[in-house]
Amino acid sequence: MTSVRELSFQTLEAVLKDGAYSNLKMNEVLQEHPLSAADRGLYTALVYGTLKRKLTLDFYLKPFVKTKIKGWVRRLLWMSAYQFIYMDKIPTHAIINEAVNIAKKRGGKQTGNTVNAILRQLTTQPLRDIDAIKKKEERLSIRYSLPTWIVRHWLTHFGEATTEAIAAQMLLPAVQTVRVNRTKTTVDAAIQQLEQEGYLVTQDPDIAHCLVVEGQGVMQSKLFQQGMMSIQDKSSMFVAEMMDLQPGDHVLDCCSAPGGKACHMAEILSGDGNVLATDIHDHKIGLIQHNIDKLGLTGIQARQQDATTPFDGQFDRILVDAPCSGLGVLRHKPEIRYTMMPETVEQLVQIQLQILENVAQNLKNGGELIYSTCTIEQMENENVIYTFLKAHPEFEFSMIRDPRTGTDVKTLQLLPQDFDADGFFITKIRRKDQ
Numbered sequence: 001m002t003s004v005r006e007l008s009f010q011t012l013e014a015v016l017k018d019g020a021y022s023n024l025k026m027n028e029v030l031q032e033h034p035l036s037a038a039d040r041g042l043y044t045a046l047v048y049g050t051l052k053r054k055l056t057l058d059f060y061l062k063p064f065v066k067t068k069i070k071g072w073v074r075r076l077l078w079m080s081a082y083q084f085i086y087m088d089k090i091p092t093h094a095i096i097n098e099a100v101n102i103a104k105k106r107g108g109k110q111t112g113n114t115v116n117a118i119l120r121q122l123t124t125q126p127l128r129d130i131d132a133i134k135k136k137e138e139r140l141s142i143r144y145s146l147p148t149w150i151v152r153h154w155l156t157h158f159g160e161a162t163t164e165a166i167a168a169q170m171l172l173p174a175v176q177t178v179r180v181n182r183t184k185t186t187v188d189a190a191i192q193q194l195e196q197e198g199y200l201v202t203q204d205p206d207i208a209h210c211l212v213v214e215g216q217g218v219m220q221s222k223l224f225q226q227g228m229m230s231i232q233d234k235s236s237m238f239v240a241e242m243m244d245l246q247p248g249d250h251v252l253d254c255c256s257a258p259g260g261k262a263c264h265m266a267e268i269l270s271g272d273g274n275v276l277a278t279d280i281h282d283h284k285i286g287l288i289q290h291n292i293d294k295l296g297l298t299g300i301q302a303r304q305q306d307a308t309t310p311f312d313g314q315f316d317r318i319l320v321d322a323p324c325s326g327l328g329v330l331r332h333k334p335e336i337r338y339t340m341m342p343e344t345v346e347q348l349v350q351i352q353l354q355i356l357e358n359v360a361q362n363l364k365n366g367g368e369l370i371y372s373t374c375t376i377e378q379m380e381n382e383n384v385i386y387t388f389l390k391a392h393p394e395f396e397f398s399m400i401r402d403p404r405t406g407t408d409v410k411t412l413q414l415l416p417q418d419f420d421a422d423g424f425f426i427t428k429i430r431r432k433d434q
């Protein structure tokens with residue numbers, strides 16, 4: 001049987017070397033390998049912890065790595081260093097033995113000896129002091145394991161204190177939240193059933209059908225398997241709530257896979273109205289359809305379409321939950337911080353504007369469009385919507401309620417520390433009546 005550390009290491013290889021998405025890969029591994037609850041916890045902690053702290057771990061290891069080592073050896077060292085530095089309960093000898101075993105199996109005795117020597121030094125000598133790094137950007141980059149370009153953008157936009165608060169939050173485990181499918185059950189019944197299944201449940205104070213669920217993975221729960229609820233972050237839930245859907249509305253969700261918000265909107269409409277859920281990727285339409293079927297929803301159809309190409313028909317509401325850099329969801333997808341590049345952000349901005357330009361033509365007079373992203377990059381958020389509005393005087397902001405203050409705002413940038421949830425941007429515009 002493969003050990004938990006080997007599984008964790010294989011997952012890290014898949015993500016860091018082969019470009020797999022951590023959350024998808026981890027779900028796949030956990031489905032293939034029925035681990036005990038304790039081992040699942042260890043597996044998740046090792047993979048997420050190592051991914052989230054990669055740059056910091058490399059900083060600590062650097063003085064002890066004196067010869068050239070292969071990429072996989074470095075990744076194994078990161079995983080081992082993570083256990084030593086950030087996890088209290090694992091004895092040092094167990095960390096080293098397991099790492100040496102993996103190294104020997106994969107690279108032979110010599111590699112095992114190298115790993116042994118490096119880890120022995122790391123675990124017996126003082127760690128380098130991050131505070132001694134003079135340049136602020138570099139210091140924050142190492143402390144929070146973020147590339148310097150991200151630190152620079154955040155410092156410019158949010159200032160130092162908020163940047164540190166965001167960065168620190170991104171290192172914490174994501175809270176597990178679910179959206180109760182009110183077309184099938186009630187919030188009270190869902191809470192009761194989850195509690196019977198052994199979960200600790202708290203009802204969210206801002207969104208009544210959002211539940212914070214603690215305990216083992218909620219995918220294991222009967223309620224989830226029966227389509228009585230969906231796993232969704234609280235920040236994401238605000239989007240459909242702010243669409244202000246009315247009975248009979250025709251809604252277009254043009255970047256909709258895997259269908260989280262489209263299904264949420266169909267639940268709100270509850271058959272009285274219609275949601276057209278489209279996405280550019282054909283293979284993702286099956287995911288949306290799977291969710292529609294599982295949740296038993298009516299008044300919602302999924303089909304493939306590139307949102308930069310013309311749509312037929314006019315809609316009361318349009319959602320552009322745009323493809324974005326994803327820098328607000330680093331707790332769920334920590335590797336994005338290393339793979340995202342500033343050039344890609346610029347390309348994304350062009351696509352976001354193209355999508356807005358295109359679908360805005362399908363909005364009825366007086367209709368409303370929400371533009372949302374799961375990033376905290378100003379270029380993809382405020383800049384995009386202001387650029388669009390400047391070119392389109394026939395549109396204006398439609399105010400949305402800031403759930404943090406209760407005041408009406410034009411744009412809403414949620415940060416992870418606001419609700420212990422994802423960083424998210426939401427804004428709503430309206431086509432003026434003619």
Ligand SMILES: C[S@@+](CC[C@H](N)C(=O)[O-])C[C@H]1O[C@@H](n2cnc3c(N)ncnc32)[C@H](O)[C@@H]1O
Nearest residue numbers: 255256257258259260261279280306307321323
């Ligand atoms: C942020 S995700 C959407 C998440 C979804 N709204 C939800 O709540 O589950 C962005 C989606 O946009 C899709 N996408 C990217 N470029 C697109 C395009 N040109 N037209 C339509 N969809 C696109 C991606 O495939 C991705 O599924």
